[in-house]
Amino acid sequence: MVEQSLQRGQDDSGATPVVIWGSGAIGGTIGAALVRAGRDVLFVDVSKDHVERMRSDGLCIEGPIDNFSCQTNALTPDEMTGQWPLILLAVKAHHTEAATRQLLPFLRSDGAVVSCQNGMNEPVISDIVGPDRVIGAFVNFLADYIEPGKILYGGRGAVVVGEIDGTQSKRVSEIYETLKLFEPDAVLTDDIFGYLWGKAAYGTLLKTSAIADASIVDYITGETYRSVLLGMIQEVLTAAQAECVLPKSFNGFEPAVFLANDTTGIAKSLEALRAYNALSTKTHSGVWRDLVKRKRQTDVVAQLNPIRMIAARHGIATPLMDRLIELVEDVEAGRREVGATTFAALSDVTS
Known part of the structure; x- marks a missing residue:
């Protein structure tokens, strides 16, 4: 069915076939839902174990939101063939450039790549495939890759899509549907970068909770973490303001109150974020899982470096982001462990 749809650019329902490039937490969860809805989906992933399990047993989604399995078409990148009209890119931020170069030969000249990732990766993708073939997206649902063929869908969250130049188009409307x-x-949306900057600010608390070895809820509510939490968000929002971007609100996060240092508004937003995350069975951030469980490189540097460079261009200091990167790299290299001591080395920046 996949190859037949490839020839005509549509599946049996007349809809565009979808390639999920990176079939872990984000890509796997979205792709499985599309398969269940009857869409023609091809899953691509570098993990041979994951691909083989999806081929043999299908893809299992479990958790409080949904529990189901679906039969899947799955390949590794080296097995990929053909030309495809729509690719949802869902790899970690630090794999963006390599993955985009891998998928480029398989993207139709009139096709589009949608960045369903954490981080502002659209500029990197645009440099490789051309800006006219890039669609921006923002995702904030909670999911984790558990093992080959199995993904935890721990909680619903914002999903936003838009052309990177803010225009409305037929293709982005179809991707939205x-x-x-x-x-x-x-x-x-006509302001996808407003959402991406908002997620970048919110995402700092997910990253810092990881080096503190804290759950997301404990980090949001813990007074020990508060000065770092607020300082990190401020660094990102100040850079956004310098870029004349108004970060968007989502899932209880209200950027405006943090930027204005509105104490009452901040307390309300943090409570909303606590309540939102408390509903999820995903208790810890993806960065924490990478550092503690999977013992692998995170995408912290890839997500924060573009913001640091923008801030530097405007003469804005980012001492907390700078130190966080150093500490994460230390943990990745085995020179430190997550926990109170490592978090204190970050907190010292605010003293």
């Missing part, structure tokens, strides 16, 4: 098959409350 496709994403609604996964998240019915998905948003079509």
Whole structure:
């Protein structure tokens, strides 16, 4: 069915076939929902174990939101063939350039890559495939890759899509309708970078909770962490302000109150974030899982470096981001362990 749809650029329903490039937490969860909705989906992943399990047993989604399995078409990148009209890129930020170069030969000249990733990866993708073939996206649902063929879908969250130049188009409207098959409350926006900057600010608390060895909820509510939490968010929002970007709100996060140092508003936003994350069975951040469970490199540097460079261009200091990167690299290299001592080395920056 996949090859037949490839020839005509549509599946049996007339819809565009979808390639999921990176079939872990984000890509696997979205792709499985599309398969269940009847869409023609091809999963691509570098993990041979994951691909083989998807081929033999299908892809299993489990958790409080949904529990189901679906039969899947799955390949490793070296097995890929053909030309495809729509590729949802869902790899970690630090794999963006390599993955985009891998997928480039398989993207149709009139096709599009949608960055369903954490981080502002659209500029990197644009440099490789051309900006006219890139669609921006923002995702904030909670999911984890558990093992080959199995993904935890721990909680619903914002899903937003938009052209990177803010225009409306037929293709982005069609992609929006496709994403609604996964998240019915998905948003079509003319300001995707507003959402990406908002996620970048919120994402700092996910990264710092990891080196503190704290759950997301404990980090949000813990007074020990508060000065770092607020300082990190401020660094990102100040850079956004210098870029004349107004970060968008989502899932309880209200960037404006943090930027204004509105104590009452910040308390309300943090409580909303606590309540939102408390509903999820994903208790810790993906960065924490990479550092503690999977013992592998994180995408912290890849996500924060673009923001640091923008800040530097505007003469804005980012001491907390700078130190966080050093500490994460130390943990990745085995020179430190996550926990109170490592977090204190970050907190010292605020003293």
